[in-house]
Amino acid sequence: MPRDYEITAAFKEAIMLDAKNRRLVTTEDFRIALEKYNHHWPLEECNRWIKRYQSFFFELVTDGGANKTWALRNMGYVI
Known part of the structure; x- marks a missing residue:
C-alpha cells in the first residue's frame, strides 16, 4: 500500500546535480522513483505535485511537453 x-x-531520490552543480529533477525521473514505492x-x-508541494x-x-525539468531556486536550501 503506497504511503504519502x-x-x-521519491522526489528526493530523483534530484540530481548537473554540470553547473544545480539541483535538477525531471518529471520522468520523479515518476520512475515513485513507481519504486508503488505509486x-x-x-x-x-x-501538479511538484508545483504544489515543492x-x-x-x-x-x-x-510544452509533460516531461519538464525543474531546478532548485535557492542553492542554500537543504531539502
Missing part, C-alpha cells in the same frame, strides 16, 4: 511520506522520499502516477500528476523548484525547461 514515500512521495517526498503509479502519470506525468501530469507528478507536475515551492523552491521552478520550471527550468518549458517546452
